Amino acid sequence: MKPASKPVRLVFAALLLVAGVFALYARTAQHAFVSIDVSEYLLDNQHVQHGLTWKDVGWAWTAKSASNWHPLTWMSHMLDVSLFGLSKADRSFGVGLFGFGEAGHNLVNAAWHALNAVLVFALFLRLTGYYGRSLFVAACFAFHPQHVESVAWIAERKDVLAAAFGLASLLAWERWARAGSRTGYGLSFVLLALGLCAKPMLVTWPFVLLLLDAWPFERAGRARGGWGRLVVEKLPFFGLSAASAALTWWAQSSGGAVQSLELIPLEWRLLNVVRSYGLYLWHTVWPVDLIVHYPHPGPTIALRDVALAAIVVGGIGFVAFLQRKRAPWLLVGWCFYLGTLVPVIGLVQVGGQALADRYSYLPLLGVFLVVAYAAAELAARAPLAKRLLAPVAVLLVLAQFAVAWEQVGKWKDSFTLGSEVVRVEPQSSWGWNLIGRQQLEAGLFDYAAQNLARSVEVQPGDPNAWHMYGKALFNTGELPGAENAFRRALALTPENPAYLTHLGEAVLTQGRVQESEPYLRRAIELDPSYPGARSNFGRWLLSTGDFDGAEREFRAAIELKPGFTPARNQLARLLMRRGDHAGALREIEIVLGVSPNEADLHRGRARCLMALGREAEAASELEAVVKQFPAWLPGQGDLVWLLASASDPRLRDVPRAVQVGERALATAQGERPPGLLDALALSYAQAGRFADAVAAAKAAGRRAEELGDPGQAERIAKRVAAYEAQRVDLSVPR
Structure with a gap:
């Protein structure tokens, strides 16, 4: 170990790392949350949505949501919500202390990564005393493109959080190993416990401590009892790891995340283990075409790739063993890389991926250590290499930064990320799913349906792909197709509340009220805290005439x-039917704060304003919505009705009402909405054209009956009778 560096150099290195990390990741402040896992971790998690509260902190310690036990990660997300709000698009839970939304969450990830880079520098400097080598390892850690996934993806907060406590635990252990500090021992234990509460990736940490005993501490020869004593002193740490592993197995098994041996047999797993060790190394050396999901090859795995990986990985290990006395850093660094990947290498298969960049966040430290020491040894033997060492190291770090910069941009949103996945892996169901989800959220339902159809075509055994495809078809109005997709999803994963409630919704929307009931009821039984299930069951109650029950479910x-x-939205419609237009208006205005561009909401707001006698505001609302959506016939019909019936003579404009109504009908391309025909009939009657009014109103009534709305047809019939008597009756509700 070399003498410690001067404080000014240490501060300079730390500031350089922090500045570099924020230069690289600052633009994530402009990024949206990608849709992978964000619903479970943030947007639809009612415990996280409330921010940091004692009640929800208690939940965090017993939760197995997202198929993980990681209470500290939950609390970290809760704190973010308290500070920054949930997202800029959803202010219903408040804006937090600062109101930054997604930007705050993403920058906190970057801050944890910056802290980790400084901890890596401090740790390696304490372990080895070499300033330059430690700074190089820390810079590689800070800027390597493989680490972008752990930082730019908000659902991977657990990665950067666990790493911080894991690295700090090793720093504390150094004080125990070298100076016998009991405080260091206790602090290391506590920090590891906290790290395991963030992510169970640190279960290998007791073995890492044994590696450090071999080098650089070299304690085996000095400790009484040799390796046996060194193992005994770490038994409490092994106990922590065992407890964490048990809790993780409980959470992942309960959540259905662990893949069975029938689905992915042991021989496929073993082949993929060897291949993955090689691929992680290759991605470290050549970080090109990095994507968020590398599909498991299963039976199509190329034995050529496995053999090549075995030769490289085994060869390095063989050399490391031969050189264990002369170059112990090689064996320790290599064992660190191999060992810390064991929990995620795929022997216990979680999910359908072969490997993941996020899994390499800590393991690559072993590779960076080997590169730093190997380069230094070469420089010590060759004068030319010594002169080139520093500039080559700088160029290597800058190259990593440049590639990482491009990689960060790919995490801009789900569409960009998914497009990159399908560019690299055209047969990736994940990629097509990501693209389709983004389009679904943006209201591009036809495009979403096309891309999600590709997703189920590529992976017909993926229930989530069928579910998302069903949602897209439902929003395009293709209800039988949506129903079939939801049934396919449910067949693959029975008893899933989301699949059940959306199947029930599709069946209900097709008018099969009684058939939809079992699905909707079962969804609530499985998860009474699922808002979608409560809302859709409210729709079912509404269809049966149980207004009180429906309102109760909507409010729940x-x-x-x-x-x-x-x-x-459903509650607003119910309140309008009950005549509570003030209550309906409150609900609509809340929804408009989240979805300001939905024409139907503006139409509902205008109707409430009209019912409340605020005709001028209603007119402004309808004029704006018709201007924004000129082809939207329901809005045109409401504007015609208001122009023809306004009690304020300054707003009533019968000639314009006739003009707007006739023009809308002429451009309707054969569509004859009963609401528009009814409004046009009123404008004719107000203009004294009662024969035209009767004809238009009768056409409206027939169309209402064809569409299955007898209530509307009955109301129109009353107006027909008035028009036939050469009078206008505005007392009949619309």
Whole structure:
């Protein structure tokens, strides 16, 4: 170990690392949350949505949501919500202390990564005393493109959080190993416990401590009892790891994340283990075409790749063993790389990926250590290499930064990320799913359906792909196709509340009220805290005439998730039917705060304003919505009705009402909405053209009956009778 560097050099290195990390990741402040896992961790998690509260902190310690036990990660997300709000799009839970939304969450990830880079520098400097080598390892850690996934993906907060406590635990252990500090021992134990509460990746840490005993501490020869005593002193740490492993198995098994041996047999797993060790190394050396999901090859795994990986990995290991006395850093660094990947290498298969860049966040430290020491040894033997060492190291770090910069941009949103996945892996169901989800959220339903169809075509055994495809078809109005997709999803994963409630919704929307009931009821039984299930069951109750029950379910859904717009929308419609237009207006305005560009909401707001006698505001609302959506016939019909019936003579404009109505009908391309025909009939009657009014109103009534709305047809019939008597009756509700 070399003498410690001067404080000014240490501060300079730390500031350089922090500045570099924020230069690389600052633009994530402009990034949206990608849709992978963000619902479970943030947007739809009612415990996280409330921010940091004692009640939800208690939940965090017993939760197995997201198929993980990581209470500290949950609390970290809760704290972010308290500070920054949930997202800029959803203010229903408040804006937090600072109101930065997604930007705050993403920059906190970057801050943890910056802290980790400084901890890596401090740790390696304490372990080895070499300033230059330690700074190089820390810079590689800070800027390597493989680490972008752990930082730019908000659902991977657990990665950067666990790493911080894991690295700090090793720093504390150094004080125990070298100076016998009991405080260091206790602090190392506590920090490891906290790290395991963030992510179980640190279960290998007791073995890492044994590696450090071999080098650089070289304690085996000095400790009484040799390796036996060194193992005994770490038994409490092994106990922590065992407890964490048990809790993780409980959470992942309960969540259905662990893949069975029938689905991915042991021989496929073993072949993929060897291949993955090689691929992680290759991605370290040549970080090109990095994607968020590398599909498991299964039976199509190339034995050529496995053999090549075995030769490289085995060859390095063989050389490291032969050189263990002359170059112990090689064996320790290599064992660190191999060993810390064991929990995620795929022997216990979680999910359908072959490997993941995020899994290499800590293991690559072993590779960086080997590169730093190998380069230094070469420089010590060759004068030319010594002169080139520093500039080559700088160029290597800058190259990593440049590639990482490009990689960060790929995490801009789900569409960009998914497009990169399918560029590299055209047969990736994940990639097509990501693209389709983004389009679904943006209201591009036809495009979403096309891309999600590719997803199920590529991976027909993926229930989530069928579910998302069904949602896209439902929003395009292709209800039988949506129903079939939801049934396919449910066949693959029975008893899933989301699949059940969306199947029930599709069946209900097709008018099969009684058939939809079992699906909707079962969804609530499985998860009474699922807002979608409560809202859709409310729709079912509404269809049976149980207005009180429907209102109760809608309000329950809103209480669970105040920003859940479908429930507020349904509640607003129910309140309008009950004549509570003030209450309906409140709900609509809340929804408009989240979805300001939905024409139907503006139409509902205008109707409430009209019912409340605020005709001028209603007119402004309708004029704006018709201007924004000129082809939207329901809005045109409401504007015609208001122009023909306004009690304020300054707003009533019968000639314009006739003009707007006739023009809208002429451009309707054969579509004859009953609401528009009814409004046009009123404008004719107000203009004294009662024969035209009768004809238009009768056409409206027939169309309402064809569409299965006898209530509307009955109301129109009353107006027909008035027009036939050469009078206008505005007392009949619309």
